[in-house]
Amino acid sequence: MSEFQSDVSSYETTSSNLPAPIDVELSSQGNIFVDWNQLARPANVRHCIIHYRSLNNNQSHTIRVSRKKQNSYLRKTQPGHLYEVHVCAVDSSDRIIAASQCAQIQTRGENEGPRLRVTEATPDYVWLEWKKSDEVHLTDIKMYKLVINGETKVILPSEETRYVVSDGNVGEKYVFQIEMLRKDGKIASSVPIHVTWPGVTIPKTQAICHACKELMISWGDSTSINNGNIESYTLHLYDSKGELLTKVGPNSPECREVWIKDVDKGVYTYILEIKLANSNKSVYSKPTRVECGSDSRLPILTYEYSDSMEKKELTDLAHHLISARDNTKSKTLIDRCEHQLQQILSLLNRYTEKVRINLKIQSNSTEHVLQTYRLIIDGVELDKSIPGTVKQYPLELARRDEPYKLAVSVTPALYGTQSKPISVEASGYLTFFCTHFDQHKSSAGCAYLDTLPCEQQLRRPIHQGLLKVTQAMETIDLYDLRANKTVQVPSFRKERRLTILFFYLNTCVPARHQLTYFADYASHNRGKYIYTSIHYIEKENDKPLHEALSLEGVPMYFVLDFAGRIVWRGRICAQEQVEYNVHMDHILAEVNTIQCPSPDCELCRYCSLTDADLKEDLTEIELKHNLLLQQFFRTRPTKSAGAKENRRQRVVSLKDSTKTMISTQYH
Ligand SMILES: [Zn+2]
Ligand SMILES: [Zn+2]
Ligand SMILES: [Zn+2]
Incomplete structure (x- = not known):
């Protein structure tokens, strides 16, 4: 049985059969029990899929079960939520063959708190409705308090059962909660509801x-x-x-x-x-x-990457493998993930040795037929001239960390001599974490392809996530540039907030990337946590910071509790800011033991990924890798000829000897 969150609407409907009735009830332990024995299951049905969605926070779940199964308990339900449940029978390509009716059922609340739900959400307003719990008499209630994002919004009389919030901002996240204040002084709260303003x-x-x-x-x-x-x-x-x-x-x-x-x-x-x-x-x-x-009248330059499709696919596969590896406990699966990761990264490395772009030259001048262009790379004009009729010019640039500056010169120079220069990013390689302190002794860059072998030598996994036992944090002295004074971490303050430590190095590519993500996240979630970014500078005579804290690389994150002890340590593998925010939200929800606020969080999916699912994924990735490898040699015939020559005459440099040794353990 595999369980994952999904977008319910992604299943295509092909049948218009009348929906079959379905039974839902609460077991004595308070679990939801679903029975769909009346659902039609013709021969082409592969699976039954149970969809259930909380009407409180709109989070959907699906459970895939065998076609023969007729009933099941639902896991992962929240106390006090109202659920909508239906069951579908699907064929091998997940097309719906038959569907049941939708049934609603509410789980038991943890306390006497009111049951709150969102009945309608539009860009103009969010409509909230609540019901008192059956154990509470109306006459016992003194009043209600509506709390939004931790602050009291309004006090409401005991008869009130609804409220319309109309002053939200599009895209912002809100947490709604209704508190019931009883005449005897007791307070009971509803479960919080997370809503992103439509x-x-x-x-x-x-x-x-x-x-x-x-x-x-x-x-x-x-x-x-x-x-x-x-x-x-x-x-x-x-x-x-x-x-x-x-x-x-x-x-x-x-x-x-x-x-x-x-x-x-x-x-x-x-x-x-x-x-x-x-x-x-x-x-x-x-x-x-x-x-x-x-x-x-001067030409305008634009560009696109020529093999960005394959690059994107390989990058996505690598990210998938990294997250899967960091979230599985099985040693054999970790090894398999890393082996395949090595293959994917090697192929990606070949794709990005040369960054191939298609330079587009857009000319508004009617005389362009008579003109010729010359390419200027980093201020140096090339000898080869390009006819003025050329609109697209394929170009190969050697991979490097610093972006290229490209422009074209125009002859005859009627309206000026040079187009506006454009900047082309050509760093190419994949990186999100780097064992920088050791890595730069053997390698020139921060590519994860070079990090992986270093990582495999370590006894302890770098990514640990939530620690089973909190760990004491070594006290370190930091120099606060802005405040111009020395501060101590962990610091003991009165406010009860978690501290997020971000360790980075200015000279490290992935650390530099994530510093901007971290700063952006901190500026959008101000006041919730204490954010500290720590730039590591090596000082003579001092024990290096990374040794004191046993940091194997950067960027690295610690989350400290109120007592200054480490509760979470690990890293974040995200390709851009939005993904980074979702990951950070997930991690902090994990630390706070609350529900992850993002409805389609990737990390939540990895948390519920079973070993069987992962094995299936790995087989699929292996296939995709082989296809991409074949494609690589098909589109680069000259490259493979070059490789054959290299087999006859092998030139070895001592500088590369460490790398060669490490890669042999994979083949
Ligand atoms: Zn369905
Ligand atoms: Zn680095
Ligand atoms: Zn999550």
């Missing part, structure tokens, strides 16, 4: 000035937040003094670009307004400046 995300916008006097402004797709939808887009264009010049719209929700003609030369500011459906609210993009009418 709306949509704000897309990236882009403005291009075309042929001197046309302005094209385009934007990407928005993502729906908690079922929010878009009614229309309106573009507001302002002149340099901030005066509104024109309003283009409202345009349909499908609209993604706006052309504005006859624009005079000058500097403009634009704002994209996104009007939300079923709402009076709009969300707005940040004001963005655009220059029109200058330099427009």
Whole structure:
């Protein structure tokens, strides 16, 4: 039986059969028991899937069971929540063959607290309703207190059963709780409900000035937040003094670009307004400046990565393996994960030795047929000339940590000599953690491919997560740059807040990346925790900090409890800020022993991943890796010829000898 969270709507419906009835009841232990013996199960049915969703926090779960099973208990239910349950029979491609009716059932509360739920959430308001528990008489209740994000919002009389909150901000997270104050002085609270205020995300916008006097402004797709939808887009264009010049719209929700003609030369500011459906609210993009009418006859350079598809796939597979390994206890599976990780990273490394891009040269000049271009890389002009008719130019850049600066020169130079330079990121390799202190003795960079062998030499796993027994934290003296004084960590303060320690090194690539993520997270969750980022500087005569704290690398995280003891230690493997925030929320929820606030949290999925699931995943990843490997040699015939030559004549450098030794243990 495997259990994981899922998006219920992702199962395609192919059947319009009448839903079969379903029985749900509470067992004497308070567990939900589901019986679906009346559900039709034709021969093509592979599994039965039980879907259940808490109407309190909208979190859905699915349990996949064998087709023959007729009933089951639901795990992972929360006390005092109202659940909606239905069962589907699906075929081998998860198409629904038959579905049961939806039944509702409420689990028993832990105390006499009222049962709170969200009955409706729109961008304009969140409608809350509650019911007193049956054990409490109405006459015993003095009043209710609505608490939002830990602060009292309003006091309500005992007869009240609903409240509408209308002052939320789109995309922000709210925790609602209703407290019942009894006449005898007792207080009982409802279970907290997590709601992300409905709306949509704000897309990236882009403005291009075309042929001197046309302005094209385009934007990407928005993502729906908690079922929010878009009614229309309106573009507001302002002149340099901030005066509104024109309003283009409202345009349909499908609209993604706006052309504005006859624009005079000058500097403009634009704002994209996104009007939300079923709402009076709009969300707005940040004001963005655009220059029109200058330099427009020079070519404009843009670029895209040529093998980004494979790179993305390999990167995703590697991230999957890393998270799976850090969350499984089975030694054999850890070894298998690491073996496959090594393979994936090696292939990814070959894909990123040279970063291949497709340079696009966009010229607005009508004379471009007569022109020739020359490529300028980091300020150095190449000899080879490119005809003015070329619009796309494939280019290979050697991998390096510092971005490249690319531009083209134009001959004859009628309107200027050089296009605006663009910056191309070509660091290529995958990294999220680095055993930097040792790694840089044997390797030039922070690639995880080099970290992995170092990590495997260690006796203790680097990622430990929640510690079974809290661990004393060595007291360290830190120099606080901003306050210009020495501080001690852990510090003992009166306030009861957890401390998050983030260890980093300025010279380490993954540590530098995560410093920006950490700072962003801290600025959006101010006041909840004490955040300390610790930059490690080696001092003579002192015991190095990483030895004192037995840190094997950076970036590394400790969470300290109120007493300054380590309760969590480990690392975070996230590809971008949003994912990082979800991971951090998950970790802190784990430490606080509360429910993870993100409905589709990846780490929650890894926590409930069984060994059998992981084995299946590993087989699938192996297949994908082999396909990508074949593809790699197909698309790079010259490379494989080169490899054959190398077999005949092998050149070995002593500098690489350590690496060669380590890689032999895999083959
Ligand atoms: Zn279903
Ligand atoms: Zn490093
Ligand atoms: Zn989670």
